[in-house]
Amino acid sequence: MVVRHTFRLPTPAGPAGNGEAAARQFDAALMSVGFKLSAEALERLSGLSSRTVHEVAARILPTVRELAGDHVRHNAYFIDFPANVPDTVYFWTRCIIEALADEDAREHTLARLSAGVVDLLALPRYGRYQHTYDELLAAHDELIAAAGDRLTVLHPGGALEDEVTALYLALAGSATPLGEEALRDLGDLAGHRAHGPRPEAIPVRENRAVVNRARLDAGADLLLDTVTDVLRLACALSDGDVTLARPTRFRTFPRPVRRALLAGLDAVVAAAPAKLADFGAHREPFKRLGERLHPHEHPRWPHAAEVFAVARGERAAPSLDGRVEEALGAGDVTAAVRLLSAAPGRLFRALDRLLRACATEEQREAVLAAAEATAGRVSGRVLLSVREHLQNRRTEGAGERRIFVNRAGRGRVTADTRPPLPPAARGRLIAALDAEVSRRLPDPGHLLIDPAVLDVALPLSGNATSAGLGVLPRGSLSPVDGELLRFFVYWRQRGRRTDLDLSALMLDESYETVSWLSYTSLTEIGGEHSGDVTEAPEGASEFINLRLDEVRGAFIVPQVDVYSGEGFEQVEESFFGFMLRDGEQAGRPFEPRTVRLKSDLRGPGRVALPLAFLRGADGRWSAKWLHLHLTGMPEANRVEENRLSVATLLRGAVEREHLTVRHLTDLMGRRATTVTLWDGAAVPDRPVTFIGLERPEGLHPASRVVTPVNLRDLVPA
Known part of the structure; x- marks a missing residue:
């Protein structure tokens, strides 16, 4: 958890020894998936026993592989992808011919053809892998290393207990709401730290609810100052939505829990009677909660009973x-x-x-x-x-x-x-x-800024990002350097056949459609689609390959459509990402060292729009982070059907001016003793406030470091 959130490697607890060989093996294994130990981290591990290093590697390697999306097997329908991808009509025709030659499929195929319909899903060859993953690997040359490959550095951290405490305090005390994964992790951490240090304040109500659940389980005092805090806690105890955006079905609470919730409500109202009606749009949830808490059975907490009387309309309390x-x-x-x-x-x-x-x-x-x-x-x-x-x-x-x-x-x-x-x-x-x-804002002293971070949007909402690797907040703009852009999506269905479709829509400067790549258009100028996979009991992947200098249009909008089956919140697992490669690197369809983004696909919609790519006036491409969902249709969502909605949404997102890191660094610069734009060279040998995309090696230990993993720390309390 510490590595996922901070890219810091806690100092292992183990005997000293000569672990240099094991540490270098670990470093080499990390590099194969786009990660690397910093020089200091490598030195620390080298001074430990080989057994300790192997134990660390056994825990950390699966973690970083999952971060990059390399924990699953990414097979492609067309074994030679991106080479030898056929024309769409030719491919469909070949599938029909093979179905007519198949005794089991011939009758159904003829019946559908006689009605003027091609039923792709009924064709034996269509949508199902025709080769194994090992056969795919054998068909591709090794990836040629390139200077542009991603290399995410793992820096040394402190003792594990100290790192866990620091992570708990950072998440609990965050000034901005957390995403789904971070909120879940906060709940786990709070269970371990219920009786330990706590942040000076927990300003985000959702975070407070998660912490209060852990404190209630541990028998610690609750942190409540509004009646809605109690409602959120009840939602957390029922494994519901602590944001209150969706209804929660309250479970039957044990008597000690009911007493704790009622006592909390009573104390809040007793301290500030004006808060009696402070539940705004949540009157109905309070009424349902009252049915579970039975306040009339507990006359010792009369103020709690008054809250539910107001919710039921039995008592007036103007809000x-x-x-x-x-x-x-x-x-x-x-x-x-x-x-x-x-x-x-x-x-x-x-x-x-x-x-x-x-x-x-x-x-x-x-x-x-x-x-x-x-x-x-x-x-x-x-x-x-x-x-x-x-x-x-x-x-x-x-x-x-x-x-x-x-x-x-x-x-x-x-x-x-x-x-x-x-x-x-x-x-x-x-x-x-x-x-x-x-x-x-704090006095930054010497402010050292990586220019690449200046157009990253401030994380003013946890819902503006998704969990993953290289993910930036909604509205962020980041440069795209590479000749080949390759999207990927992976999903594994949970209980029923599920077909997710990866597509890419190309638009011109007026947001008009130029072309698209999808299962209905496998090849287009500058790009190829890896082929349609229509079910994923063991997991499935689809890819789109684009040569950026050949792409027509000003915008590229990748999207993932739920064609049939489970949605993004029902599947066992689903994620999207993109890779960047140089033209001659070869390699498999999926290479973790080239992954720039891997983002979990979560949301109630049936069409996901993770990000878009914009061509600038100088011809260079940038990524604009969207993290958006369209409701879509219950079934058969296709890029052809939603391109107008996507174009309208993209125009609104592109034209909106988000508040970025540049705004806060400009304000901080007014108070800094020195402001330096970092050019990637050596860093100063004195403490600095560094703000950038990645922590450089060699920073003074007393430096304050802000990167995307803790960007929320820039937002003042």
Whole structure:
């Protein structure tokens, strides 16, 4: 877990010895899958016994292989892929001819053909591997090493207990929501650290719910300050959705758990009676929770019973939101601002609406003054989210497009019908936000910046990324250096036949379709598809190979469609990624050393859009990270059918200006003693604050290091 999250190798506990040979063997094995020990890590392992080194290797090698997607066998339907991929119609015709020669398939094939239909799934040759994985390996030459191959360095860490504690504190105290995998790992870590150190604050409510579940199991005190904290904890105890985005079916709680939840509710309301109605849109879940907790059986906690009475409508408790709506409905913006000033986070989320509701300059001044006065009490994530919102907010002219992305990653684009914001008000708010964020940023001292990280979007939401290797937050832009771009998808069905289809849509500068590669178009100028695999009881892979200098169009949009069977959240495993190669490297269809991205495919939609590739004015390509899902159809999703929706969504994503690392480094640079753009050469021999895509070797031990694995640490609390 520590290696997955930090790329740090905890110091093994074992006897000293001469483990140099074993350590070099371990390093060579790591390099075969695109990883490597740093010089210091190699030196540390060399001083341990060979047995200890072998034990470390046995744990770490499977971990990094899974990170790169090399823990499974990637077979391709066409054994010579990307060579000798046939024309689509020729291939289908050959499958039909072979079916007509097959006694078992001839009758059904003739019956379908007589009706003017080709049933591809009924053809014996179609969609099923015609060779073994070992036969595929024998058909391909070895990969030729190239300077551009990925090499992810594993740096030495401290003692395992210290590394685990540090990881727990970092995840629990994160200022931004965690992704699904990180939240699950936090739950495991919290179980080991329930009675140990805890972060100064747990600002993200979902994280607090996961930690509280572990603390309740361990008999430790709960960390609660709102009634919704108790609801989230109940969801966690029921293995439900702690984000409250989806309904949770509450289980029957044991009596000690019921007592703990009721006591927690009672204490929260007793300390702050105004929180009695602080459950907003979650009235129905509270009513269902009350049916499980039986508050009427516990008169010792009367305040807890009041919460459920309010949820059932038996007692009136006007909520803050209700009073704000009443004030706005009466046109009294000043009163609404006065109410929201008691909840600064809600005030900032409502700033745009409040400014649009202002009828006079006096009301506008009240809104701006309240924002400036309460900015110090708003979380850094909200400040930055509002800053990103404002920089995309027009101040004049007709509306264009707005993109909305929900917690599940589903995106939609609509026309922006809101009136523009006054330029002066927008500028004043942006200045106030920048000043407050700058005030909270630490003094960086010598700020050393890798320019490649500047266009990486800030992780303001855990749902803006997926678990995997080389994954960046939604909206990030990163350069693509290589001659061959190869996508891959792997899936393994759980209980029923499942067919996932990998496709790539090429669009021009106007977002019009140029061409596509899919099972219905196996070859296209500049690219090849590895062939359609229609079931995956033992796992299956599909690939798309593209020669970037031959691709027509300005955008490449890979997508994974659920054609039939289980969705991304039901399959046993599914992930997407891409490799970059030089033209003469050869190798197997899947080579872990060339993998730049491997991202888990999770989400409720039936069409996944992990990222897109954009050609710049200079002809160079960049990757734009999307992490989006389309709802799609229940069955038979195809690139041909959803290309208009994809083009619309892509336009909205490309035109949105995300807040990036560049914004925070600009603010930090104002307070730095020295700012240096790192050119990949030697690093300073004194402590620095390094911000980049990968930690360089040789940094001073006292340096602060921020890379994508802990990018959330840049967001101030």
